[in-house]
Each structure stands twice: as structure tokens, then as C-alpha cells.
Amino acid sequence: MTDLSMTTKRSLPPAVAVAALGASSFMITLDATALHVALPTIEEDLGASLTALQWIANAYTLVFAGLLLSSGALSDRLGARTVFLWALLFFVGASALCGLAPSTEILIAARAIQGIGAAAILPSSMALLVDAFPDPKERARALGCWSAISAVALVAGPLLGGFLAGTLGWRAIFLLKLPVGMLALAAAARSVGRPERQTRALDPVGQAFGIVALATLVFAATEGREFGWTSDIVIGALAIGVIAAFGFVVAERSHGDPMLPPALFRSRAFTGAILGAFLYNFPYYGALFALSIALQTDGAVPLEVGLKFAPMTATTAIVAFALGRIVARFGAERPAVVTLTTGALGTVILMFGGLEALPFFAGSLLIGIGGATLPAIVSAAVENVPSGRTGVGSAVLNTSRQAGGAFGVAILGSLIGAASLTAALLMIAASFVLGAASLWWCRRQ
Numbered sequence: 001m002t003d004l005s006m007t008t009k010r011s012l013p014p015a016v017a018v019a020a021l022g023a024s025s026f027m028i029t030l031d032a033t034a035l036h037v038a039l040p041t042i043e044e045d046l047g048a049s050l051t052a053l054q055w056i057a058n059a060y061t062l063v064f065a066g067l068l069l070s071s072g073a074l075s076d077r078l079g080a081r082t083v084f085l086w087a088l089l090f091f092v093g094a095s096a097l098c099g100l101a102p103s104t105e106i107l108i109a110a111r112a113i114q115g116i117g118a119a120a121i122l123p124s125s126m127a128l129l130v131d132a133f134p135d136p137k138e139r140a141r142a143l144g145c146w147s148a149i150s151a152v153a154l155v156a157g158p159l160l161g162g163f164l165a166g167t168l169g170w171r172a173i174f175l176l177k178l179p180v181g182m183l184a185l186a187a188a189a190r191s192v193g194r195p196e197r198q199t200r201a202l203d204p205v206g207q208a209f210g211i212v213a214l215a216t217l218v219f220a221a222t223e224g225r226e227f228g229w230t231s232d233i234v235i236g237a238l239a240i241g242v243i244a245a246f247g248f249v250v251a252e253r254s255h256g257d258p259m260l261p262p263a264l265f266r267s268r269a270f271t272g273a274i275l276g277a278f279l280y281n282f283p284y285y286g287a288l289f290a291l292s293i294a295l296q297t298d299g300a301v302p303l304e305v306g307l308k309f310a311p312m313t314a315t316t317a318i319v320a321f322a323l324g325r326i327v328a329r330f331g332a333e334r335p336a337v338v339t340l341t342t343g344a345l346g347t348v349i350l351m352f353g354g355l356e357a358l359p360f361f362a363g364s365l366l367i368g369i370g371g372a373t374l375p376a377i378v379s380a381a382v383e384n385v386p387s388g389r390t391g392v393g394s395a396v397l398n399t400s401r402q403a404g405g406a407f408g409v410a411i412l413g414s415l416i417g418a419a420s421l422t423a424a425l426l427m428i429a430a431s432f433v434l435g436a437a438s439l440w441w442c443r444r445q
Contacts, residue, residue: 013191017132018142020187021125022149024088027095027177027184028118029150031060033157034173038165042107045170052104058222059108063115065402066215070207072123072395073259080127080391081192083120085185091117092181099174126394128192130382137328139382143375144324151317151372154288158306203259206251210259213244214399221403221410229414260392264385270393272442273332273381276373277397278404279435280340283428284371286408287347288312290424291364293416298355311361315368324375332383336376336439343370344432351425370432380442 039053048056075083094113101107129146133139164172220237227234252258265271288309295305319339326335346366353359378397385393408431415424 014132014142016187017191018129018145019149020184020191021084021129022146023180023184024084024091024121024125024188025146025150026153027091027180028064028121029153030157030160030177031095031114031118033153034161034164037158037161038170038173041165041170042104046101046104046107048104052108054226055108056104056111058219059111060115060118061222061406062215062219063112064118065218065399065406066211067116067119068123068395068399068402069210069214069260069392070395071120072392073203073207074120075124075127075391075395076389080124080131083391084124084128084192085189087117087120087124088181088185088188091121092178092185095174095177095181099171099178122398123391123395126378126382126398127390128188130390130394132192136379136383140328140332140375140379141324143378144321144327147324147372147374147378148317148321150374151313151320154313154316159310162306203251203255203257206248206255206259209244209248209251213241213248214403216244217241218403218406221406224410225413260396261389264389264393264396267384269442270381270384272438273377273384274396274400275438276336276340276380276435276442277377277400279431279438280370280373280377281401281404282408283343283347283431283435284367284408285405286412286424286431287367287428289409290412290416290421290428291350293413294355294421308360309364312364312368312371315365316371319369319372320375323372327376327379332376332380333439333442336373336380337436339369339373339376340432340436340439341370343367343373344429344436346370347425347429347432351422351429355421367428373435377439380439 035057039057042048042056043053046052071083071087091114094110094117097110098107098114101110129142130139133142161173164170164176216237220234220241223237224234249262252260253262265274292305292309295308300308323335323339343366346363346369349359349363349366353363381397382390382393412424412427415427
């Protein structure tokens with residue numbers, strides 16, 4: 001069998017690398033956004049119980065979140081190109097297994113396998129993107145394109161998932177990834193080089209603690225609304241997560257060559273960007289979820305909700321593309337502060353205008369601008385990661401993003417149920433402002 005990592009010379013332009021790496025990120029995001037609207041058809045076709053449906057959705061998320069840090073370290077150790085190409089092939093194969101699954105048990109297992117592939121794709125693809133564009137200005141523009149491609153999945157996911165589930169069936173959501181994934185694989189194999197890999201000792205104790213901490217904390221955030229935040233299972237998961245996180249910190253501080261060097265966080269710029277990543281995803285994904293619940297409670301059907309969100313998510317994609325060029329000219333932090341502050345302003349409009357057509361359109365449009373901050377945050381983070389640590393630096397960034405999104409959905413969803421939309425919107429606005437403050441603090445290093 002041919003080794004996918006053998007070819008190292010680029011034969012296609014860098015723009016093809018951006019498209020291929022963006023397509024892989026698109027598929028990862030689509031997997032989380034398209035499937036939820038198809039769960040009723042899976043329930044009917046496979047006779048799945050409510051618990052099984054929850055695990056079909058969550059098996060992917062938990063494995064993905066739990067393995068991000070370890071995958072980033074693996075990317076640095078084995079080489080980002082090798083890890084990316086094999087992980088993408090692994091992900092496509094798991095998608096085929098999902099599409100052909102004859103039972104809920106096999107579908108849940110295949111979704112977990114998908115999560116393994118996705119966790120390896122994301123940090124390695126970002127490391128490849130950084131390596132392909134060593135010039136900071138060109139890199140910022142490339143990150144803008146990559147972020148825009150990823151953002152399209154937010155608006156395309158529910159619409160595409162609903163269309164496919166209603167016409168070709170839910171299996172088409174997974175089988176569609178086969179041609180897309182193979183095209184991305186072929187393009188990436190011919191357009192990305194091989195960053196220098198690093199010879200490092202293994203850190204099995206740190207990796208074990210990291211996996212347990214991330215998986216249990218994301219599980220608690222995901223299931224808090226379902227079981228109740230004071231339930232034994234959620235409190236137990238939180239306790240295990242906190243203990244494992246403490247063990248992870250101790251293990252990394254005592255290891256001679258740790259998976260996640262504590263020295264990374266001595267950089268205020270890097271720390272501010274990581275905090276900003278959490279505070280960016282928390283309000284943006286939380287707003288998508290909370291406003292979706294509020295609109296449906298107000299009588300809107302799912303398709304109508306998707307259409308109402310289309311301007312918001314389309315704005316995110318368009319502004320993310322443009323922001324890459326702005327970051328290339330002005331640096332990362334100032335544009336990030338502007339976009340996050342704009343997101344807070346949009347939230348304030350919704351607080352006072354409610355769900356009426358014009359205030360919702362204006363407010364959601366501004367929140368969409370806040371959601372376009374990703375290329376600036378990524379630029380602020382990767383500029384402060386030492387050479388040879390891009391994989392794990394990217395993994396930390398994406399772990400913070402995933403945690404922010406998970407807790408945003410969980411906490412803001414709970415506020416919608418227990419209090420009111422106003423309380424959720426107030427927290428969204430505050431998070432956008434805190435995110436802007438963290439990026440401004442990052443700038444003042």
C-alpha cells in the first residue's frame with residue numbers, strides 16, 4: 001500500500017491547500033450541525049430510543065473533544081502532513097460506516113470513530129496551514145479563507161441535513177462526505193508540504209489525564225440540561241473532570257518533555273488568545289442555540305428558524321473572509337476587539353427589540369460579525385507558538401473553542417428554560433465584551 005506521507009513536493013498552488021484544508025474543517029463542522037435535524041428520521045428508520053439518539057449525537061462530540069490535545073501532540077511528533085492525510089482517510093471511512101450502519105449500536109460506534117478522525121484532522125490541518133504560509137500577512141489571509149469555508153457549514157448544515165433527510169434519507173448526510181473527502185485528500189496530498197516533525201518522548205500519563213478531563217467536562221456540559229445540573233451523574237462527571245484536570249497540570253509540570261508545555265502560557269499573548277477563543281465560541285454558539293429555542297417557542301418551524309439564521313451565518317462567512325485581509329494589514333488584536341464588540345452590540349439590540357423581524361435581522365447580523373472573529377484569534381495564537389509546537393498549540397486553541405461552544409449551549413440553554421431570553425442575551429453580551437477585553441489584554445504584552 002502506498003504511504004500517503006511520501007510525497008512532499010507541492011505540485012498545486014497554495015490556494016488549493018487552503019481549499020482542501022478548509023473542506024476538511026467544513027466536513028467536521030457539518031457533522032455536528034447537519035445531523036441534529038435528521039435525528040427523527042433515524043429514530044423512525046432504526047427504531048432508535050431517545051437515549052440512543054442522544055448518544056448518536058454525543059459520541060462524536062465527546063471523542064472529538066477528548067482527543068484534541070493528544071492529537072495535537074501526535075501531529076507535532078509524527079508530522080502534521082502524515083497525521084492529516086491518514087486522519088482524513090480514517091474520517092471518510094468512518095463516515096461510510098455511519099452511512100451503511102444497520103443498527104443504532106453500529107451507528108454510535110461509527111460516530112465515535114468519526115470523532116477520532118476529526119480530533120486528528122483539526123490541529124494537523126491548522127499546523128499545515130501555518131506551515132504553508134510562513135509570511136504572517138499571507139497566513140492571515142489564508143486563515144480568513146479557511147474560517148469562511150468552515151463558517152459556511154453553520155448555515156449549510158441544518159438546511160442541507162434537512163433536505164437530504166427529507167429526500168435521499170439520513171444516510172446521504174454521511175455518504176456525501178465520501179466524494180468530498182476523497183477530493184480533499186487528493187488535493188491536500190499534492191498541495192501541502194511536510195512540516196518538520198519533532199522527536200519527543202511520549203507523555204502517556206499527561207495524555208490519559210487530558211483525555212479524561214476533557215471528555216468528562218464536555219459530557220457534563222452537554223448533559224447538564226438533560227439530567228439536571230445537580231444530578232449525581234453530572235456532579236460526578238464534573239468532579240472527575242476537575243480531578244483529572246488537576247492531575248494533568250501536575251503531570252505536565254513534572255514531565256521532562258510534556259505534551260503541553262506550561263511555558264506556552266507564560267506568553268500573555270498566547271494566553272489571551274486562548275481565553276478569547278473560549279469567550280468567542282461561548283456567546284456565538286450559545287446565541288445560535290438559545291435564539292433557536294426562543295424562535296421555536298414563539299411558533300417558528302425548524303425550516304423557518306434556519307432561514308432566519310441564514311443572514312447571520314452568511315455574514316460570519318463573508319466577514320471572516322474579509323477579516324483575514326484586515327488582520328494582515330492591522331494585526332490580529334484590534335480587529336478582534338472590534339468584531340467581538342460588534343457582537344455585543346447586536347445582542348443588546350435583541351435585548352431591547354426582541355424577536356420582531358427588523359430588530360432580529362439587525363441584531364443577528366451584528367452577532368454574525370462577532371462570530372467572524374476566528375481568523376484574528378487563530379492569528380493571535382499561532383504567532384506566539386514556538387516552532388515545532390504548532391500542532392499542540394492549535395489543539396489547545398481548538399479545545400478552548402470546543403469547550404466554549406459546549407458550555408455556551410449548555411448554560412445559555414438552561415437560562416432559556418429557567419429564566420428568560422433576556423438573561424441569556426445579557427450573558428451573551430457580557431461574554432463578547434470579556435472576549436474583546438482578553439484580546440486587548442493580549443495586545444498589551
